[in-house]
Every structure is written in C-alpha cells, then in structure tokens.
Amino acid sequence: MKETFASPPAPGALAAKVRTLSPSMTRSMQRVAEAVAGDPAGCAALTVTGLAELTGTSEATVVRTARLLGYPGYRDLRLALAGLAAQQQSGRAPAITTDIAVDDPIADVVAKLAYDEQQTLADTAAGLDTVQLGAAVTALAAARRTDVYGIGASGLVAQDLTQKLLRIGLIAHAPGDPHLAVTNAVQLRAGDVAIAITHSGSTGDVIEPLRVAFERGATTVAVTGRPDSPVTQYADHVLTTSTSRESELRPAAMSSRTSQLLVVDCLFVGVAQRTYEQAAPALAASYEALAHRHGARGRP
Amino acid sequence: MKETFASPPAPGALAAKVRTLSPSMTRSMQRVAEAVAGDPAGCAALTVTGLAELTGTSEATVVRTARLLGYPGYRDLRLALAGLAAQQQSGRAPAITTDIAVDDPIADVVAKLAYDEQQTLADTAAGLDTVQLGAAVTALAAARRTDVYGIGASGLVAQDLTQKLLRIGLIAHAPGDPHLAVTNAVQLRAGDVAIAITHSGSTGDVIEPLRVAFERGATTVAVTGRPDSPVTQYADHVLTTSTSRESELRPAAMSSRTSQLLVVDCLFVGVAQRTYEQAAPALAASYEALAHRHGARGRP
DNA sequence: GTCACTCATGAAAGATATTTTCGTTTCGGT
C-alpha cells in the first residue's frame, strides 16, 4: 500500500470540475460524474458497487471516473464527498432566524432553541458591566451572610446561586416565601449582601426584601433585565441581563433564565477566585462526598 | 432499556460524544477516541490499520471504539471524520478553551464562561437524539400527570420543567424530598410520565422513584450525561446531555445544568406545540396574571 | 496468599470493498 496524498480536494470545486471534464468523459463516466455532482451526500453513502449499480455501470467505470476527477481511487472520492455533504449541511443553517412555529419539526426546535440561547449568552456577556460585577464579587467574598431573593423562574436561579455559594463554604439563603424573605432581610446589616433576581425588575415580592436589606445597610445587588426598573432603586450594584425576543412558544422566562444563570455563574466563579484558599478544599470535599454517595447507592 | 445505540451520526457532536462516553471506555479505546477527537482530519486519512498503529492498539480496538461512538463500523466513523474535518477547515472555530485560572481578570471569566456554555449548548443540540425526544414529547403531551425527579442542581432543573408544564395546563410535580418522590411515583400508572434528571445517572435518590414509576407502567424518561449509567435501566427514553470538561473552578454541575435546561426547554416547547390549542391560551393567561401583579405592586 | 473469574486485548481468520486485469463489445472509418 502507498497511501498517496492527493491534492487538497478543493471543496466546492467538484461540480465545476465535473463540468470541465465532462467533454473528455465517456458516456458511462458522465453518468457517474453526474450522479456524484447531483447528490454528493447520497453518493457518499454508497460503495463502489452501489454507485455502479445506481448509474447502471460497473465498478471499474466508477473507479475510472474517480481517477479522472483527480482522486487516487474511489475511496478518496468518497471521503471528499462526505466532506462536501457535511459542509452543505452546515451551510443550510440560517433557517434559524425565524421564530419557532407550531408545526416545526422537533429537530428544528432543538436547533432554534440552542441557537437562541447561545445568542442570549453572547448578548449577556457583551452587555455585562464588569466593574459592577467586580464590586458585587468583592462584597460577596467578604460577606458574613448572603441572601438571594427570587420568585418563580428567577427563584430557581436564586437557589442555584445559593447552592453554589454554600459549596464553597459561604453562608447563603434563598428564601422561597416572600414573607420569609423579608424576615430574613431584617437580619442583615452592613457587610452582608442581598441579591435580588428579577427579570422585569418590578416584582414586588422581590423588591420588598431588597429594600429592607438596603435600609439595614447591607450591600445590595440587582440582577435584572431592566436597568431602569424599580428594583434598581435599592441596589448598590446593578447587573443587567439580556432579553432576546420572546414569542408565543418561547416565553421570555426562558432566555432571561439563561442570562441570569450566566451572571450568577460569573458571580460564583469570581467569588471562588477571591476566596480560593477556602473555596478549593470546600469544593473538593463536596465533590468527594457526592462521589461516595453515588458509588454506594448507584451500583448495588 | 433497549436501544443500546441509536445515536444518529450527528457530525458536530463527536468531540462531545467522546467526552461523554470516555468514562465507559477501556484504556486502549480511550487512546483511539482521543486521537480521533484530537485530529479528525488526520485520522480520516488513515485506514483501520493505520489508526491502530498510530494509537499503539489493534484493528479490533479501533472498530470497537467506532461502534461505541455510535457508528456501524470504522468505515462510517471515517466518513464522519472527513465531514468534520471539512467543516473545521471551512472556518469553524477550533474550540480552544483555556481553563479558568485563579488570577483571571473578571472580564476573562465572563468571556470564558459564556463561551463554554455556548459550546455546551452546541454539543447538546448536536448530540440530542430527536427520535427519543419526540417520543418523550408525545408521552408528555398525552400524560394524565407527570412527575419530575431531581436532586441538588438537577432538582432545580426539575422544578423549572415543572413550572413550565404547569403554565400550559399540564399536571406536573417535582417532589423535592426523595421519600416524597417515591410516594408520588407509586401513584403513577400507564399513560403517566416520570422524568429523572441526573447528570451522573447514578443518583440513588433519583433512580429509585423512576424505578417505581417504571414498574407501575408509567412512561419513563431519563435525562442524563451518562447514557450507560444505572438510571437508563428503568428509562423508556434516554435523553443525553453533554458534559464539557470540568475544572477546579468550574464544577461539572455548571455545564450539565446548561445542557439539562436546553433539553428541558426542548421538551417544553415540543409539548406546547402538540397541545397548542390548550397551551396558547394558558400561556397567555399566566402572562396576563403576572403582568397585573407587577403593575400593582411594582409601582407604588 | 491463592484461586477462580471476568474482561480487555490483539493476532489471525473471515468477510467486504476496492482496484486491477483482461477479454468482449461497440463504433467509426475504409
């Protein structure tokens, strides 16, 4: 075996090459070349024998055609064809810009959702004020205790942040009940931190505890999609999340959640960096504990 | 669980799949998988024998690895590799991510986190089995009631899904307590749906209620990063989430959550499509209700 | 420690796919 390295198969050039070489081809070869140019993806799935049958010719002719097109043999033509097919496929992506429709096939739904969330992440990262973020991180790292307020979908984000902070040894709460939240907020004082998470910035149940914390002298942070909304009134630092367009089938909650989670992750990693000496072993310990638990229960 | 491998050869998902399946691979297979993920273009140019030599293993091992990655044999893996190589060549980012370091400035943290999560989303979307997803959606749309099980970070995802399903008028629960979960599971019967969300696939507290639901005849769905893990044993449909590599400052929970949320969103939108007549007014109604609430309390 | 057992592994046999060879067919010119 020699394993010849053919000239780079020049992706899009195939159709052109077929046209150029067509005159110098015999009838059978033209049939093969046509099939290949017409449906690269389909042909890539066929063996020599398969392609020979499809075009009503023989294996030998297929190989001859491959040679004429500049490849050492059919095997290499096939590889090039697969590459071409993949490129074509990926080029056919921009159907994504449209909204999700009721009759979209499930594969499109996946693609569109993924794309939208990626977009949301990019927007959020671009729009995040790193100065405010840094200030919030500093406050968190030094806090005696931290409260995180959120309701509904944002409540889950609040809990997510709380879980993470607990993992690195900080004291954090995410009261689920609005009354409990206010009760908690009353306990805060200077040096503590309160974080309110609300997309609209107008959720009374979340604004209220933040206001209390603010008045008690705690450092307050608002994570909201509306930097001009009521909640910012009581926030020392405002972190803006991004809102991509919503639609009937894609409620705003979906993208705001993605955005909020990115912000929350940034807060977490920032704090973990600042408190590395304490955070690293704490993280390792909680990881260990869970691993054992899984080992013990998972595989009987 | 049946469906040992039914994964469609989804081109972009390869690196992710390697990462996902790596734990269940033997040493030699890992060497092969690594080579393939590391240099798709180079490997596409090699025959089985060549790749076996390169990785210091045997042809048999190479074929075995190809199988594990979801292809019928090496030939098909090679074809997919060629496709991948072509895509990379045509201007797709090589995906070089440096880990987050302790002394990274906060702006870098934001950028890296956003990029990683975007990557995770892309991987998940590419690796999601739309057939399984469709089946799960169908079951959900027709379910009398739905239970969603999850613990820790995955518990929040479970709640997120539950909240969404409730919004479109379905009956869904996400019991937080493991005992409560089992108690709930006992109530399920044929036609109902149980969904287990667990990254490791080995969380006993989540497997147990799913097993109960499974035995009661409910349709069971597992959302997990490990398609070969114990939880899939009791799952009619397995939805695989993607795992990007974790690091000290970036626990696995972070990217698995992103991935899980995408899957959950897909489920939700899929169900909303199928039950559009019912879902659309329900969504509108809940939107209305919240808007009034914000208006009333937000602006005093 | 030893034994029995499982499982990963590669050598080689077996099956396919590709390439080459070679004889037949076709076609244009005389």
Place this chain on the structure above:
DNA sequence: ACCGAAACGAAAATATCTTTCATGAGTGAC
C-alpha cells in the same frame, strides 16, 4: 463487410474492514 481503437464490465487480485478466539492482566472471594 473488415479492421483497429477505445469503452466497458466480469471476474480475479488486492486492500481494507470485521469477527472470532486464545491469551493474559486485573479483581474479588476465600
């Protein structure tokens, strides 16, 4: 009608891929 050249495909030869099977390394029980 006959000749020669080129096209073509059947089948042999080769390369490549897949499967089988024996071996040995690792693991847990005793």
